[in-house]
Amino acid sequence: MSATGAQGLAKPVHKTVLNLGNLPPKRAGFGGGSYPRTPSRVDPNNPPWPAYRGYHEFSFAHETMGKRLPTILGKAIDDTIKTLNEQSKEESMVDLLQCIERMQELMKDLQANAKLRPVVDDGEGDVALWNKELAKYFRGKTFMDAPWFFAEAYKYRRLHECFSISKHWKDYDVFFRQKCDTFSRSGTAVFELSTRFAEPFHYEANASEDEKVKARKLIFHELTQICLWGNATDLSLLINMTEEDIKSLQSTGGEHLAATEKNILGNHIDRIWALLSNIKDGRLDFVLDNAGFELYCDCVYADWLIQSGIAKQIRFHGKRFAWFVSDVTRKDWDWLLNSMMYGSLFSTATDDQLQSLRQLAVRWKNYEKEGKWVYEQHPFWCTGYSFWSLPSEAPDLFLHLSESDCVFFKGDLNHRKLTYDCQAPSQTPFDIAIGPLASEDGAPPVVSLRTVKSDVVVGVDEATAARLDKEEPGWRISGKYAVVLLSEGDAERKPVQLGGETRP
Numbered sequence: 001m002s003a004t005g006a007q008g009l010a011k012p013v014h015k016t017v018l019n020l021g022n023l024p025p026k027r028a029g030f031g032g033g034s035y036p037r038t039p040s041r042v043d044p045n046n047p048p049w050p051a052y053r054g055y056h057e058f059s060f061a062h063e064t065m066g067k068r069l070p071t072i073l074g075k076a077i078d079d080t081i082k083t084l085n086e087q088s089k090e091e092s093m094v095d096l097l098q099c100i101e102r103m104q105e106l107m108k109d110l111q112a113n114a115k116l117r118p119v120v121d122d123g124e125g126d127v128a129l130w131n132k133e134l135a136k137y138f139r140g141k142t143f144m145d146a147p148w149f150f151a152e153a154y155k156y157r158r159l160h161e162c163f164s165i166s167k168h169w170k171d172y173d174v175f176f177r178q179k180c181d182t183f184s185r186s187g188t189a190v191f192e193l194s195t196r197f198a199e200p201f202h203y204e205a206n207a208s209e210d211e212k213v214k215a216r217k218l219i220f221h222e223l224t225q226i227c228l229w230g231n232a233t234d235l236s237l238l239i240n241m242t243e244e245d246i247k248s249l250q251s252t253g254g255e256h257l258a259a260t261e262k263n264i265l266g267n268h269i270d271r272i273w274a275l276l277s278n279i280k281d282g283r284l285d286f287v288l289d290n291a292g293f294e295l296y297c298d299c300v301y302a303d304w305l306i307q308s309g310i311a312k313q314i315r316f317h318g319k320r321f322a323w324f325v326s327d328v329t330r331k332d333w334d335w336l337l338n339s340m341m342y343g344s345l346f347s348t349a350t351d352d353q354l355q356s357l358r359q360l361a362v363r364w365k366n367y368e369k370e371g372k373w374v375y376e377q378h379p380f381w382c383t384g385y386s387f388w389s390l391p392s393e394a395p396d397l398f399l400h401l402s403e404s405d406c407v408f409f410k411g412d413l414n415h416r417k418l419t420y421d422c423q424a425p426s427q428t429p430f431d432i433a434i435g436p437l438a439s440e441d442g443a444p445p446v447v448s449l450r451t452v453k454s455d456v457v458v459g460v461d462e463a464t465a466a467r468l469d470k471e472e473p474g475w476r477i478s479g480k481y482a483v484v485l486l487s488e489g490d491a492e493r494k495p496v497q498l499g500g501e502t503r504p
């Protein structure tokens with residue numbers, strides 16, 4: 001019967017209201033707490049939750065856009081002047097001087113909060129991607145009112161343009177000196193690792209199967225932390241440890257691990273081990289972050305994953321040009337392996353220490369020759385798109401990553417791009433926060449190893465975030481805390497869908 005009764009008069013509708021107090025609470029990202037902006041309406045200027053923008057004085061975006069970026073650019077100009085003063089040929093000096101003038105122009109734009117102009121066609125493969133995004137979503141936007149991640153990435157692309165349109169300085173890296181210096185000053189931690197990992201499995205010779213399984217799990221826990229904290233400026237976890245600490249760590253594990261893991265606020269290391277320990281001869285991918293010491297830690301981790309038999313191939317993804325100060329480029333990759341092998345960066349090192357470092361370098365260079373380690377640099381990694389746009393803007397890359405058994409994303413910046421760098425509630429589950437990279441057909445398992453150095457935080461329970469917001473106001477940018485988060489991706493590994501067509 002219709003709501004209108006026999007006499008055609010509307011009857012009041014009686015709603016039954018259920019009083020349900022015992023159902024499980026809603027998860028952020030599902031049901032009532034779902035993305036405030038539905039995925040089909042998400043775009044680079046409108047992330048799933050509100051974006052951080054430079055004019056938000058409460059956020060690190062404000063500090064970065066207003067102060068850090070001009071300082072970084074100022075230092076880049078100083079570096080280039082230093083290089084200029086080391087030249088002798090007129091043509092290259094004039095050419096470099098023009099690069100410096102372009103950097104000064106960029107500085108003016110940044111300080112005057114200018115509108116974001118299109119990227120000049122310098123022949124790079126990413127120009128169309130940049131200018132499409134600028135035209136579609138950021139017309140009339142300035143450095144301060146565009147979303148923070150886009151504005152910041154745009155600044156690094158403009159910095160690259162200062163050189164890419166020159167004749168002799170196309171690939172000049174204003175941050176190269178700085179990256180090399182930092183590694184040279186990390187001697188203690190470098191040798192701490194090389195002397196242990198030159199021969200990481202020698203202890204297994206006399207161990208039972210059961211002991212081997214247990215030891216591998218413990219080593220994986222610690223190496224994951226080394227790889228994680230390698231993203232902080234120093235490896236304080238290792239450097240501050242006494243011989244006794246290290247011994248107890250190796251012999252018992254449990255207690256010490258609990259102590260060192262306490263600053264990992266969202267911690268899926270056990271789940272990651274459960275995933276990896278079931279893989280044999282797989283393929284793993286590392287989307288790299290910083291050069292020098294962090295890259296060295298990544299390589300130690302990757303080496304162990306190869307030697308353990310979990311992976312038979314590891315693909316490392318770096319940047320095509322200088323990016324966010326210390327990100328890895330091909331030159332940084334080569335520099336690390338070659339200076340470990342032939343350089344003399346550590347003047348006070350013992351012969352044994354140097355020998356262990358060379359042993360690592362020989363093995364790593366062989367991995368490269370044998371195709372066990374592959375270094376790649378897709379243009380997408382240096383664009384202003386978040387990884388939510390990876391399947392749509394770089395379908396070839398998505399297809400490629402979908403063949404991996406697990407993709408590790410290193411560092412804060414990659415985490416920002418995974419999560420669209422927006423104001424998601426801290427308790428948002430990681431797989432919800434990363435959207436399509438978790439939910440698309442064929443999405444691979446994704447791990448984020450991130451020390452927390454900027455505002456966005458996900459995968460951390462509400463009470464912890466609220467307590468830290470109250471008690472330690474700078475906790476989101478201090479690098480003291482971390483998250484190690486896993487999304488299992490498309491468990492069935494359905495064929496990737498590209499533009500409606502199904503991959504065979």
Ligand SMILES: O=P(O)(O)OC[C@H]1O[C@](O)(CO)[C@@H](O)[C@@H]1O
Pocket residue numbers: 064068152231289290324410411412413414416453454
């Ligand atoms: O090297 P990471 O871990 O990506 O950190 C980069 C830093 O620079 C930033 O991009 C801010 O400029 C933040 O993401 C972070 O503070």
